Amino acid sequence: MAKATERKPRGGQKVLSGGRKRVLVVLFVPSVERDGTTPIDQQRWVDASLEMFGRVFGGATAYPKAQGVWRDDERRGTLVMDEPVVVHCYTTPADIQDDGNLAALGAFCRKMGRDAKQGEIGLVVGDEYFAIREFGEE
Amino acid sequence: MKSQLDMDKIAKGLGAERRGKVTAGGGYFGAMQLLADIEARFRVPSGGGRPTDPGWTERRLLPLAPKTLKKLEEMSAKVREHGMNVEPMQLAALLIERMAEELSEEEAEDLVRPKRRASR
Numbered sequence: 001m002a003k004a005t006e007r008k009p010r011g012g013q014k015v016l017s018g019g020r021k022r023v024l025v026v027l028f029v030p031s032v033e034r035d036g037t038t039p040i041d042q043q044r045w046v047d048a049s050l051e052m053f054g055r056v057f058g059g060a061t062a063y064p065k066a067q068g069v070w071r072d073d074e075r076r077g078t079l080v081m082d083e084p085v086v087v088h089c090y091t092t093p094a095d096i097q098d099d100g101n102l103a104a105l106g107a108f109c110r111k112m113g114r115d116a117k118q119g120e121i122g123l124v125v126g127d128e129y130f131a132i133r134e135f136g137e138e
Numbered sequence: 139m140k141s142q143l144d145m146d147k148i149a150k151g152l153g154a155e156r157r158g159k160v161t162a163g164g165g166y167f168g169a170m171q172l173l174a175d176i177e178a179r180f181r182v183p184s185g186g187g188r189p190t191d192p193g194w195t196e197r198r199l200l201p202l203a204p205k206t207l208k209k210l211e212e213m214s215a216k217v218r219e220h221g222m223n224v225e226p227m228q229l230a231a232l233l234i235e236r237m238a239e240e241l242s243e244e245e246a247e248d249l250v251r252p253k254r255r256a257s258r
Contacts (some may be wrong), residue, residue, distance in 0.1 A: 007206045013226060021145065022236070022239050058161075059178075061177065061178070088160060090178065092215070093142060093143055096143065096148065097144060097147055097148060097151075099145065099151055102147075102148060102151025102152055103151060105151075105152060106151060106152040106153045106154065107155075109152065110153065123152065123154065124160055125145075125147075125148055126143050126158055127158055127159050128145050128148075128156060128157075128158070128159055128160065129156075129157045129158055130149060130152055130154035130155065130157060131149070131155045132152060132154045132155075133155065134152060134153060
């Protein structure tokens with residue numbers, strides 16, 4: 001299991017005001033391009049995502065490959081079978097809502113979507129699923 | 139449970155579309171969150187013994203219904219299948235801590251506010 005060092009929460013923080021790392025961010029790193037057959041350099045993107053999460057949010061954990069499917073509605077509902085790596089990152093409400101951090105996370109997702117020829121990059125933040133589909137040049 | 143996150147701001151900052159809620163308390167994400175919590179926090183004490191969160195320095199007796207203890211035992215057995223050693227009451231401590239952290243001040247007040255009973 002690939003793993004970056006998780007920063008431990010410091011003591012003495014207020015329980016009810018949200019200073020601790022209680023927001024889970026989940027990123028899906030795909031294994032194939034949008035065509036469902038061309039493999040991508042998945043390990044490179046897993047390493048890059050851990051580096052980004054470590055630098056921006058203080059840590060992350062990548063789990064072993066899973067089995068996945070994505071319905072490509074722009075290609076008549078073609079099912080893209082995939083073996084994604086799921087990366088988990090715990091962060092604070094303040095850090096996930098910071099403009100600079102959001103820009104860094106969004107830029108990473110767009111780069112991965114563009115370079116790995118994806119139809120969509122999926123991200124879960126807290127209890128909501130976000131889809132990034134526009135990968136325009138930075 | 140309120141998330142207290144501005145999801146529109148997050149979507150705008152990411153350049154993403156909001157596509158709907160996931161169930162964070164159960165299912166895949168709940169289980170993965172629990173495993174990640176245990177893996178990230180539990181450490182073997184320097185003096186030996188079973189892995190635990192070094193921040194847990196206080197001890198209290200916790201009254202439980204038998205069915206709750208049974209559920210905790212079943213959940214900790216499932217976690218151990220993933221190679222992480224956790225005892226039922228360690229799991230209880232993790233779950234209590236998470237709920238306490240996620241509870242908003244308003245919700246905490248609701249818990250202790252006297253409620254009017256319905257009368258015939």
